[in-house]
Amino acid sequence: MPDPALDVQRCEIVLRVNGDERRIAIDTRATLLDVLREQLALTGAKKGCDHGQCGACTVLLGGRRVNSCLALAVAHQGAEVVTIEGLADGDDLHPLQEAFLQHDAFQCGYCTPGQICSAVGMLEEARRAGDVLDGDEIRERMSGNLCRCGAYVNIVDAIADAAPAAS
Ligand code: FES
Ligand code: FES
Numbered sequence: 001m002p003d004p005a006l007d008v009q010r011c012e013i014v015l016r017v018n019g020d021e022r023r024i025a026i027d028t029r030a031t032l033l034d035v036l037r038e039q040l041a042l043t044g045a046k047k048g049c050d051h052g053q054c055g056a057c058t059v060l061l062g063g064r065r066v067n068s069c070l071a072l073a074v075a076h077q078g079a080e081v082v083t084i085e086g087l088a089d090g091d092d093l094h095p096l097q098e099a100f101l102q103h104d105a106f107q108c109g110y111c112t113p114g115q116i117c118s119a120v121g122m123l124e125e126a127r128r129a130g131d132v133l134d135g136d137e138i139r140e141r142m143s144g145n146l147c148r149c150g151a152y153v154n155i156v157d158a159i160a161d162a163a164p165a166a167s
Helices: 032-039 095-102 112-129 135-141 152-166
Strands: 010-017 020-027 058-061 064-067 080-082
Touching: 020 032, 032 058, 058 112, 064 112, 095 112, 095 152, 112 135, 112 152, 135 152
Parallel strands: 010 080
Antiparallel strands: 010 020, 058 064, 058 080
């Protein structure tokens, strides 16, 4: 007799991802990160630690930055999700994407989608609060996004440079 605890519970949810409505049948235990990567083929958000410690999986959920490895997809029925794939406007890069290129703010690039999505959310938080950010403040507010390559100096420069255009 099958163990009911091992039965996979499935349900259908609707998410608005990068402007498109997506109706998806999911395992109720699936994280938003796994749904994005494995069911919607949006592999920009990366799985680094899968424990909320590195920020590689950062996306914007309802306009706020979140670690998508810690978000259960089923809990976000109808939510607006923006991933790194949704930031550019056609061929026009988002100001933060452009600044990361200009400042050479990456080496392997694994953390970069999370860094950029997190920076978009962080600058919006600062704009709403009317906060002016210096380098130390940017470093503090981006401390949830780790870069194993240690590209922090250029990452902070890129964010500072893009802040006026991105917020
Ligand atoms: S993969 Fe989500 S925080 Fe590391
Ligand atoms: S660029 Fe390699 S982890 Fe950040």
